[in-house]
Amino acid sequence: MNEKKAILQARQIGKYFHDPVTFKVLDNISFEAYQGEFLTIVGKSGCGKSTLLYVLSTMDTDFEGELWIDGQNISRWSQDKLALIRNEKIGFVFQFHYLLQEFSCLKNVMLPAMKLGKYSLEEIEHKAYEKLDLLGLKDQALKPASKLSGGQQQRVAIARALINDPLIIMGDEPTGNLDSRNSKLVFDILRDLTRTYHQTIIAVTHDNDFAKNSDRTIEMEDGKIIHDGFVRNGNIIV
Amino acid sequence: MRLPVNAEIAFTHLITRKKQTLVAAMGVMIGITVFIFLNSLMRGFDRSANDSIFRTMPHIRIYKEDEISKPLQEKNEKQEYVIVNPKIANTTKNLINPEQLIRILKKQPDVVAVAPDVAVSVFYNNGESQVNGIASGVNIMEQNKMFNIESFLLDGSLRELEATQNGIILGVGIAEKLNVRLNDNITITSSKGKRKVMKIVGLFKSNNATIDKSKSYINVAMAQQLMNERPTYVTDIFVNVKDPEKAAEYISSFQQMTGYSAEDWKKANEQILAAFRIRAIMSFAISVSILMVAGFGIYNILNMIIMEKLNDIAILKAMGFPGMDVVRIFVMQAVIIGVMGVTLGLMLSTTVITLMQKVYVGGDIGYFPVQYESRYYISGIVFGLAISFAAGYIPARKAADVDPVSIFRK
Numbered sequence: 046m047n048e049k050k051a052i053l054q055a056r057q058i059g060k061y062f063h064d065p066v067t068f069k070v071l072d073n074i075s076f077e078a079y080q081g082e083f084l085t086i087v088g089k090s091g092c093g094k095s096t097l098l099y100v101l102s103t104m105d106t107d108f109e110g111e112l113w114i115d116g117q118n119i120s121r122w123s124q125d126k127l128a129l130i131r132n133e134k135i136g137f138v139f140q141f142h143y144l145l146q147e148f149s150c151l152k153n154v155m156l157p158a159m160k161l162g163k164y165s166l167e168e169i170e171h172k173a174y175e176k177l178d179l180l181g182l183k184d185q186a187l188k189p190a191s192k193l194s195g196g197q198q199q200r201v202a203i204a205r206a207l208i209n210d211p212l213i214i215m216g217d218e219p220t221g222n223l224d225s226r227n228s229k230l231v232f233d234i235l236r237d238l239t240r241t242y243h244q245t246i247i248a249v250t251h252d253n254d255f256a257k258n259s260d261r262t263i264e265m266e267d268g269k270i271i272h273d274g275f276v277r278n279g280n281i282i283v
Numbered sequence: 284m285r286l287p288v289n290a291e292i293a294f295t296h297l298i299t300r301k302k303q304t305l306v307a308a309m310g311v312m313i314g315i316t317v318f319i320f321l322n323s324l325m326r327g328f329d330r331s332a333n334d335s336i337f338r339t340m341p342h343i344r345i346y347k348e349d350e351i352s353k354p355l356q357e358k359n360e361k362q363e364y365v366i367v368n369p370k371i372a373n374t375t376k377n378l379i380n381p382e383q384l385i386r387i388l389k390k391q392p393d394v395v396a397v398a399p400d401v402a403v404s405v406f407y408n409n410g411e412s413q414v415n416g417i418a419s420g421v422n423i424m425e426q427n428k429m430f431n432i433e434s435f436l437l438d439g440s441l442r443e444l445e446a447t448q449n450g451i452i453l454g455v456g457i458a459e460k461l462n463v464r465l466n467d468n469i470t471i472t473s474s475k476g477k478r479k480v481m482k483i484v485g486l487f488k489s490n491n492a493t494i495d496k497s498k499s500y501i502n503v504a505m506a507q508q509l510m511n512e513r514p515t516y517v518t519d520i521f522v523n524v525k526d527p528e529k530a531a532e533y534i535s536s537f538q539q540m541t542g543y544s545a546e547d548w549k550k551a552n553e554q555i556l557a558a559f560r561i562r563a564i565m566s567f568a569i570s571v572s573i574l575m576v577a578g579f580g581i582y583n584i585l586n587m588i589i590m591e592k593l594n595d596i597a598i599l600k601a602m603g604f605p606g607m608d609v610v611r612i613f614v615m616q617a618v619i620i621g622v623m624g625v626t627l628g629l630m631l632s633t634t635v636i637t638l639m640q641k642v643y644v645g646g647d648i649g650y651f652p653v654q655y656e657s658r659y660y661i662s663g664i665v666f667g668l669a670i671s672f673a674a675g676y677i678p679a680r681k682a683a684d685v686d687p688v689s690i691f692r693k
């Protein structure tokens with residue numbers, strides 16, 4: 046393997062919740078995610094996976110330790126600067142769909158690119174159609190988001206996460222609402238992105254097959270990393 | 284490249300809530316209409332009141348102030364106080380050399396008309412009936428230039444007064460009380476005890492009841508005779524300037540120039556004008572309150588949209604929209620509602636003013652004295668938009684503070 050570039054680094058990340066009692070939800074989390082890597086995070090329900098992902102996504106700034114993204118320590122950055130980073134470098138797929146219900150699927154996909162303002166409206170529209178096509182939703186483009194099924198909405202959300210060609214795509218159970226066929230489709234798309242465009246995927250999942258087929262899996266328990274290993278032939282190697 | 288993404292989101296929010304948007308805009312419309320109409324009407328009332336004031340009162344009056352008698356010696360040599368009883372000194376109200384004063388005043392910039400006046404307090408008699416009042420000794424043609432007396436002359440003519448040495452033009456109130464008509468004779472008695480038989484050559488109605496019940500016009504020479512005075516005797520000089528609102532500014536210079544007291548019309552009508560001012564302040568306060576209520580309407584609908592859209596706000600922030608964009612999105616909605624409301628309000632108030640101008644009220648007023656006052660149109664627009672902005676900004680700030688993580692966890 047050639048020289049790996051760390052796109053995201055977590056350094057001794059810790060986090061507390063105080064309600065109803067103070068407890069440490071993340072405890073000394075350290076790892077690096079490399080360019081073009083397909084990383085999955087697994088663990089029992091309530092072990093802190095979503096919490097960790099919110100920290101990594103820069104949306105949650107209330108944590109200890111350091112978070113580096115694309116070579117910059119963004120741990121103390123202002124909300125506005127973080128928003129720019131998210132817009133440009135990070136794409137999200139949430140645990141539940143989360144589209145803007147009053148907008149068409151196409152508009153939903155276009156919004157982050159319109160915010161970024163790097164391309165003209167026509168180019169953005171063209172790209173949005175491409176992404177929707179990739180996820181098998183081209184014919185649904187002009188429907189309002191509220192008229193789509195849960196699985197369709199989730200795929201639109203994935204298309205939206207891809208629109209700005211982000212360095213990192215994060216997903217909290219990105220295939221949680223999908224049947225096995227679509228699950229496979231999404232997995233293949235994400236894998237393709239890591240291979241062709243060297244984008245990094247960090248996905249929380251409960252789906253064992255999904256984890257097994259990824260490049261590397263981090264296992265959590267009670268806010269700690271208990272296992273971090275590369276996947277070879279479906280087995281995690283330390 | 285900045286794409287109008289915030290505007291697109293704002294419009295979408297409003298378009299999916301057409302009815303509520305329209306109701307909020309209507310609130311603003313009504314607020315703006317009341318604001319423009321009420322304030323324009325008050326200004327119209329003031330204008331018509333001023334018109335009626337200026338029928339009988341000049342912008343500035345120059346006269347000799349009563350003098351209070353002074354003790355001859357302040358203290359005697361033993362440093363004892365001398366007790367005196369101060370009272371109005373028995374001097375005449377004569378202005379010395381009025382011709383020259385008038386000439387000087389006429390030369391002043393901004394002065395548009397100057398006229399002398401001899402005020403005589405008199406009793407008007409017809410048989411048993413008696414009314415007291417003031418007869419103004421005037422050069423009627425000159426005063427007509429100043430007050431346009433002809434415009435409120437009911438009967439008779441000004442020329443007739445000029446031609447008739449013992450002619451008199453009576454206020455209708457006096458004529459009614461004395462039960463006399465044009466060409467009848469009445470007797471007038473001056474404070475100096477002089478009696479004259481006068482011929483009624485005209486009747487006027489100034490629409491100011493007090494004036495109509497006490498004032499009359501007679502020739503200057505007659506007034507001087509009634510006062511037992513020489514032909515140079517003049518009690519007041521009336522001055523009109525270009526802008527009556529600025530009359531007070533000339534007072535001190537006129538006083539210095541003439542050596543007599545000068546009083547502007549506002550000072551002379553202090554009480555009425557104070558009442559007007561209170562009325563204007565009240566209607567301003569009421570109309571601004573109504574605009575504020577309209578503002579609450581906007582505030583309400585925005586608060587509601589924001590509550591419904593917490594999810595959208597969280598998604599937008601997750602996608603990288605900074606707090607300021609969220610503020611913009613919602614303030615834009617408030618301002619769009621505001622602009623709609625203000626536009627409708629301008630149209631409605633113009634319609635209402637146009638219709639009300641055709642309504643006859645009668646009395647001293649005649650037609651509804653309301654005009655299209657550009658100043659209230661402008662301040663209506665400014666207030667309306669400012670209130671809409673504030674009504675949007677307050678909830679929008681809250682929206683910008685939404686923590687996306689806490690929304691996503693629900």
Ligand SMILES: Nc1ncnc2c1ncn2[C@@H]1O[C@H](COP(=O)(O)OP(=O)(O)OP(=O)(O)O)[C@@H](O)[C@H]1O
Pocket residue numbers: 062063064065070088089090091092093094095096097692
């Ligand atoms: N806002 C909060 N205040 C207090 N405790 C919280 C809060 N959010 C989450 N927790 C707790 O923190 C722990 C970790 O939650 P988290 O959502 O990260 O779990 P998870 O691993 O994503 O679980 P799942 O697989 O069910 O999604 C849980 O015990 C949860 O109850």
Ligand SMILES: [Mg+2]
Pocket residue numbers: 094095096140217
């Ligand atoms: Mg979770």
